[in-house]
Amino acid sequence: MAKIIVTIEADLEDLIPDYLENRRQDCQAVLQGLKNGDYEGIRVLGHTMKGTGGGYGFDAITDMGQTLEEAAKQPDPAAIRSVVSQLEHYLQAIEIVYR
Amino acid sequence: MPEKVLIVDDSIDNRRLLVRTLQKGGYELAEAADGKEALARTREFFPDLILLDIVMPELDGFQVCAALKSDPLTADIPVIFLSAKTETQDKIKGLETGGVDYITKPFDRGEVLARVRTQLKLRSLMKEILDKQKHLDEDLKAAAAIQACLLPQRPPELDRLTLAWKFVPCDLTGGDIFNVLHLDEDHLAFYMVDVSGHGVPAAMITVSVSQMLQPQGGCVKKKIDVPPYYEIASPLEVMQALDREYPFERFNKYFTIVYLIVDLSRGSVVYSNAGHPAPLRLHGDGRVDLLDKGGTIIGLNGLVPFEEEEIQLRPGDKIFLYTDGLLEFENHQGEAYGLPRFQTILRQVASQPISRILDTAYESIRTFGGNSPVLDDMTLLGFEYLG
Numbered sequence: 001m002a003k004i005i006v007t008i009e010a011d012l013e014d015l016i017p018d019y020l021e022n023r024r025q026d027c028q029a030v031l032q033g034l035k036n037g038d039y040e041g042i043r044v045l046g047h048t049m050k051g052t053g054g055g056y057g058f059d060a061i062t063d064m065g066q067t068l069e070e071a072a073k074q075p076d077p078a079a080i081r082s083v084v085s086q087l088e089h090y091l092q093a094i095e096i097v098y099r
Numbered sequence: 100m101p102e103k104v105l106i107v108d109d110s111i112d113n114r115r116l117l118v119r120t121l122q123k124g125g126y127e128l129a130e131a132a133d134g135k136e137a138l139a140r141t142r143e144f145f146p147d148l149i150l151l152d153i154v155m156p157e158l159d160g161f162q163v164c165a166a167l168k169s170d171p172l173t174a175d176i177p178v179i180f181l182s183a184k185t186e187t188q189d190k191i192k193g194l195e196t197g198g199v200d201y202i203t204k205p206f207d208r209g210e211v212l213a214r215v216r217t218q219l220k221l222r223s224l225m226k227e228i229l230d231k232q233k234h235l236d237e238d239l240k241a242a243a244a245i246q247a248c249l250l251p252q253r254p255p256e257l258d259r260l261t262l263a264w265k266f267v268p269c270d271l272t273g274g275d276i277f278n279v280l281h282l283d284e285d286h287l288a289f290y291m292v293d294v295s296g297h298g299v300p301a302a303m304i305t306v307s308v309s310q311m312l313q314p315q316g317g318c319v320k321k322k323i324d325v326p327p328y329y330e331i332a333s334p335l336e337v338m339q340a341l342d343r344e345y346p347f348e349r350f351n352k353y354f355t356i357v358y359l360i361v362d363l364s365r366g367s368v369v370y371s372n373a374g375h376p377a378p379l380r381l382h383g384d385g386r387v388d389l390l391d392k393g394g395t396i397i398g399l400n401g402l403v404p405f406e407e408e409e410i411q412l413r414p415g416d417k418i419f420l421y422t423d424g425l426l427e428f429e430n431h432q433g434e435a436y437g438l439p440r441f442q443t444i445l446r447q448v449a450s451q452p453i454s455r456i457l458d459t460a461y462e463s464i465r466t467f468g469g470n471s472p473v474l475d476d477m478t479l480l481g482f483e484y485l486g
Contacts, residue, residue, distance in 0.1 A: 012119060
């Protein structure tokens with residue numbers, strides 16, 4: 001798997017593991033939400049992801065959060081699954097460089 | 100003492116990021132995870148600023164802000180919205196709800212820190228301004244009280260004369276001053292002064308002038324070596340003395356003054372005038388004429404000689420002194436009250452007691468002006484010679 005290098009400010013290093021773990025849990029929560037038909041819950045998760053990603057330095061998480069939020073508004077289950085897949089791949093592929 | 104910031108966001112990731120960011124600013128920090136907790140925490144923590152998310156369970160950020168602004172205890176705490184809602188209408192709503200700023204997520208940490216710093220600085224400056232204003236207001240009230248003490252407190256009780264006055268400064272302190280001086284058992288002096296401008300500078304000059312015109316000041320009543328060991332200065336002499344003492348360049352101000360001496364035993368008035376509106380004499384039969392002898396303003400160092408005149412009063416004659424603020428009071432159409440209106444009112448109520456005449460005149464002025472602001476001090480003094 002090709003690595004995705006992400007540069008993060010050094011003073012955030014201790015926060016990153018929890019942040020990424022919360023995103024992994026988000027993936028699970030979205031899939032559960034799809035099973036339950038809880039698109040509003042998915043929308044809120046996407047909205048929060050959109051708001052947090054770039055602040056930590058994960059612009060891609062912001063982009064995926066926006067896509068997820070839009071997909072939940074439709075609702076478009078296929079698009080939602082696609083975002084979850086992208087996010088899971090991203091979380092596996094990232095390599096963080098602290099500066 | 101560090102300034103206090105309350106961070107309100109339902110996302111723990113956002114709260115952690117903001118705490119980490121704001122720690123760099125040395126602030127004391129508190130957190131709340133929803134709108135209800137935000138309100139409770141505000142009332143315990145008393146933050147200097149609140150960073151407020153919008154999309155939250157229970158109460159959203161707009162509702163929280165509205166609640167804060169409606170409570171006098173929390174209304175002045177600046178609120179910065181921090182939200183992933185990026186539409187213009189959300190920003191407008193946030194600012195209209197009372198937020199002082201709106202930052203969109205994902206945020207730049209440096210930008211958040213800079214905007215927090217700016218708003219805290221503004222809050223601190225505003226507090227400083229309000230404190231200084233409070234002190235200024237207190238000083239002004241004290242100055243107004245001092246100036247009020249220089250005015251006659253109540254009309255003296257006299258057998259041969261009744262008098263009344265109305266004094267309406269346009270600020271707490273005024274550039275108008277007047278007084279009634281008991282020079283001796285037969286002589287009363289009246290003066291009315293109008294210093295250019297108004298507010299504290301003009302008020303301070305009125306204090307100086309009123310001190311000079313005190314009977315013991317040596318200007319209106321001079322000491323001599325032979326009985327009765329005093330001599331009453333004529334109005335002309337008083338004008339000349341004031342003109343020497345207050346050249347324009349002394350304070351960059353000029354003033355007008357009318358000065359009258361009433362001889363109660365003879366029923367005569369001798370007066371002089373330095374640029375002041377001419378006093379009015381209202382005869383018992385309702386005729387009104389001007390006492391129009393005088394000269395120009397005080398401050399020109401004798402450029403134009405002052406004049407003096409003596410008139411004989413009949414029982415029932417009334418004399419009115421006033422400042423130009425009264426005649427120049429404008430209504431909403433920009434029309435000034437004017438001398439003809441004033442004379443008409445005086446004629447209409449000529450037979451009334453002095454105090455009633457002044458009340459009627461003042462009511463007429465206020466009715467004419469409606470709720471137009473009073474831009475200049477208004478002073479009106481009247482006396483009736485009873486014989």
